[in-house]
Amino acid sequence: MNFEAKLQKTFSSTSEMLEPEQFINKLTTARYAQALKRSQAISGYLALIVVLFVGILGYNELDQGAILMDGSYYYSTSIDFDQDEDSEYFDDLALYIMEQEEDIWMAFSFLDELAYDKIVNLMEEES
Amino acid sequence: MKTDRELIQEFQTGSDAAFNELVRRYLDLVYRFFQKITPDKMEAEDLAQTVFIKLFKALKKFRFESEFNTYLYRVNVNTANSYFKRNKWRNMLHLDQAPDTGYVETSQEKQWRKEEVWAAVGRLPKKQRLVVMMRISQALPFKDIGNILDMTEGSAKVNYHHGIKRVKLLLGNNK
Numbered sequence: 001m002n003f004e005a006k007l008q009k010t011f012s013s014t015s016e017m018l019e020p021e022q023f024i025n026k027l028t029t030a031r032y033a034q035a036l037k038r039s040q041a042i043s044g045y046l047a048l049i050v051v052l053f054v055g056i057l058g059y060n061e062l063d064q065g066a067i068l069m070d071g072s073y074y075y076s077t078s079i080d081f082d083q084d085e086d087s088e089y090f091d092d093l094a095l096y097i098m099e100q101e102e103d104i105w106m107a108f109s110f111l112d113e114l115a116y117d118k119i120v121n122l123m124e125e126e127s
Numbered sequence: 128m129k130t131d132r133e134l135i136q137e138f139q140t141g142s143d144a145a146f147n148e149l150v151r152r153y154l155d156l157v158y159r160f161f162q163k164i165t166p167d168k169m170e171a172e173d174l175a176q177t178v179f180i181k182l183f184k185a186l187k188k189f190r191f192e193s194e195f196n197t198y199l200y201r202v203n204v205n206t207a208n209s210y211f212k213r214n215k216w217r218n219m220l221h222l223d224q225a226p227d228t229g230y231v232e233t234s235q236e237k238q239w240r241k242e243e244v245w246a247a248v249g250r251l252p253k254k255q256r257l258v259v260m261m262r263i264s265q266a267l268p269f270k271d272i273g274n275i276l277d278m279t280e281g282s283a284k285v286n287y288h289h290g291i292k293r294v295k296l297l298l299g300n301n302k
Contacts, residue, residue, distance in 0.1 A: 003295055007263045010241050011163045018158050018172060020151045027150065027179050034180065 090116065131195040135186055146186070150179055153199060160203050163264040164210065166241055178206050200275040204257055211249040211256065247297035248290075255290030258283050 067074045094111055101107035129137075129148070137145035157178050161171040181202055189198070248259050254276075261272045273283040 004263065004291065007244060007291075007294075008266055010244055011264050016168070017155055018175070020154050023154055023172070023175075024147050024150055027176055030176055031180055031183060 091118065094118070132191065135189055135191075135195065138186055139189070146183060149182075149186075157199070157203060160265065161207070163241075164207050164245060164260070174206055174210060178202050181206070197275055200261075204261065204275065207260060208253065208257060211245075214249065243298065244294070247294045250297060251290050251293055254278070255286045255293070258286040259290040259294060262287055 094116060097107050097110065098104065101110075129145075131149065131152075134145045134149050134152075138149070154175065157175045158171060161174040162168070165171050165174070178199075182199070185202070189195075244263070248256055248263075251259060257276055258272055261267050261275065262269075267275075269283045269287070270280045272287075273280045276283065278286075
């Protein structure tokens with residue numbers, strides 16, 4: 001007997017057959033399970049993308065540069081007044097606060113807290 | 128009785144019953160194919176299931192460029208090829224740990240030899256592996272093998288010749 005015939009004889013055993021209806025039921029279950037798994041994976045990825053997007057946006061919004069002081073992180077509350085487009089508006093706002101506030105020292109202290117020293121310097125120059 | 132083409136067309140318009148009819152029609156062929164590849168009945172059933180799940184997805188876009196029979200064989204062969212790749216290391220282990228044939232019963236010996244043959248086939252380059260697999264498990268003519276694997280009859284013969292030579296060597300060296 002040649003080699004090929006010997007090999008083919010190895011696979012000549014009679015095989016049992018599957019029950020078609022039972023197989024179809026299993027197949028349908030497997031298909032649904034696979035579809036469910038796929039939709040869950042897609043939802044998971046979408047949720048992850050949303051979380052990452054919101055996280056990055058939130059981080060950029062909140063991160064004003066943390067300062068480590070005595071083992072704790074502090075976030076600066078200072079506002080950058082140097083931009084030309086905003087400076088006029090803030091000058092007007094500062095003047096308004098000065099005019100409206102009965103206790104002028106309270107207003108100074110508030111502006112000082114905001115690191116807005118332009119009006120203070122102005123007052124010093126005038127005096 | 129509806130033809131395969133009619134059933135596929137019905138399935139493409141949304142009839143799952145038509146697909147189930149195709150499963151009934153080809154289950155024996157697919158299961159028998161994988162029974163020759165693995166001695167594990169559960170594994171053969173899983174592989175058959177994989178084939179029909181692939182078909183369920185693929186038939187929706189089937190354009191009848193080839194016969195359904197040929198297409199089904201291609202899916203079978205590709206699934207078997209993935210199975211071989213997945214089990215390459217396991218098969219190599221089987222081959223290396225082959226027991227002395229004198230100590231095993233005849234029925235077990237036959238089954239084990241089947242694994243031994245597939246372990247050797249699994250070590251062949253892809254084209255040779257596919258041709259040898261189709262030829263020794265399905266006893267198909269080279270013309271049909273060429274048609275299924277998208278190669279000429281001559282190329283199938285050459286690949287078979289080199290593949291079988293290597294299988295002979297692997298099985299011979301193992302004894």
